[in-house]
Amino acid sequence: xxxVVQSPLSLxxxxxxxxxxxCSYEVTNFRSLLWYKQxxxxxxxxxxxxxxxxxxxxxxxxxxxxxxxxxSILNITATQTGDSxxxxxxxxxxxxxxxxxxxxxxxxxxx
Amino acid sequence: xxxxxxxxxxxxxxxxxxxxxxxxxxxxxxxMYWYRQDPGQGLRLIYYSQIVNDFQKGDIxxxxxxxxxxxxxxxxxxTSAQKNPTAFYLCASSVLRELLSTDTQYFGPGTRLTVL
Numbered sequence: 772x773x774x775v776v777q778s779p780l781s782l783x784x785x786x787x788x789x790x791x792x793x794c795s796y797e798v799t800n801f802r803s804l805l806w807y808k809q810x811x812x813x814x815x816x817x818x819x820x821x822x823x824x825x826x827x828x829x830x831x832x833x834x835x836x837x838x839x840x841x842x843s844i845l846n847i848t849a850t851q852t853g854d855s856x857x858x859x860x861x862x863x864x865x866x867x868x869x870x871x872x873x874x875x876x877x878x879x880x881x882x
Numbered sequence: 883x884x885x886x887x888x889x890x891x892x893x894x895x896x897x898x899x900x901x902x903x904x905x906x907x908x909x910x911x912x913x914m915y916w917y918r919q920d921p922g923q924g925l926r927l928i929y930y931s932q933i934v935n936d937f938q939k940g941d942i943x944x945x946x947x948x949x950x951x952x953x954x955x956x957x958x959x960x961t962s963a964q965k966n967p968t969a970f971y972l973c974a975s976s977v978l979r980e981l982l983s984t985d986t987q988y989f990g991p992g993t994r995l996t997v998l
Contacts, residue, residue: 780922805986813886813972813989814925821984859924868980869940870987872917872925 773798775862777873785881788850792876794860795842802863804836804843805870809857817845817858850880885909886990888973893995895960895967903958903993905973914956915974915987918942925972931956932979960995968997 775796784790794804803821807814818827820836820843827834831850836843847854857877861870886907895901905914913932917925927940931950945964950956960967971994974987981987 775924777924802982803984807989812991816986816988819984819986861925863981869927869930870925870981874922874924 773862773864773867773871775860775871775873777858777860777876779876780874781877781879783879783881784850786851788880789846789848790850790878792845792847792858792860792878793842794844794873796860796862796871796873797841798862798864798871800865801838802865805861805863806834806843806845807859807861809859809875810855814859847878850878852880852882854878855880886973886975886988888971888990888993890993891991893993894998895995896998898962900959900961901995903960903971903973903995905956905958905990907954907956907973907975907988907990909975909977909988910953911975911977911988912953912979913976913981914950915976916940916946916948916956916958917972917974919970919972919992928958928971967995970994 778793805819806817818834823838831848834845857875859875860873889904915930916928926942929948931937947959972992973990976987
């Protein structure tokens with residue numbers, strides 16, 4: 772059965788800290804891995820990863836995929852209180868054509 | 883402005899009642915999806931539709947029903963048969979009928995349903 776597992780499930784840090792969120796997957800016929808940020812409402816798209824070893828970067832956020840070890844990480848440097856959110860990882864399988872979501876990681880950044 | 887709208891934002895219902903959640907998109911997207919989100923469980927797919935007048939069950943379709951009479955609308959009915967309906971419901975859409983490796987889903991703001 773296809774599955775996506777995120778860790779940790781929750782995390783509390785202070786402003787300025789660097790955090791690493793993990794996403795591992797067991798999905799047949801992997802197509803892509805997506806990261807979303809959810810702040811109480813609609814998840815908003817962060818990154819899409821399809822190739823191993825190529826870092827995607829947007830400001831203080833970056834992500835990389837390892838297709839051999841079947842995982843991805845999302846890094847946030849110099850965290851701010853506005854980074855507090857649930858971060859969702861999802862994998863697209865060509866078997867089903869649908870996204871399989873992990874449980875999410877709840878990040879709280881304290882001032 | 884373009885996007886996905888869901889209404890209402892909050893919904894309360896008594897046990898035994900059916901309730902319909904609205905989802906509308908003006909993005910001209912082919913595919914639409916309904917997810918349920920519970921604490922600690924991420925998003926689980928309820929139903930999805932790739933074209934008008936067609937839809938498929940997702941992983942947790944029991945107790946739910948949908949229709950897709952118009953491209954822009956994909957309402958979800960939570961029936962009295964759904965044993966634990968209290969949850970946050972998210973609607974999403976994507977450009978093409980099948981989600982490509984270069985595509986993503988766009989989400990609405992969600993409806994929080996509470997059964998009293």
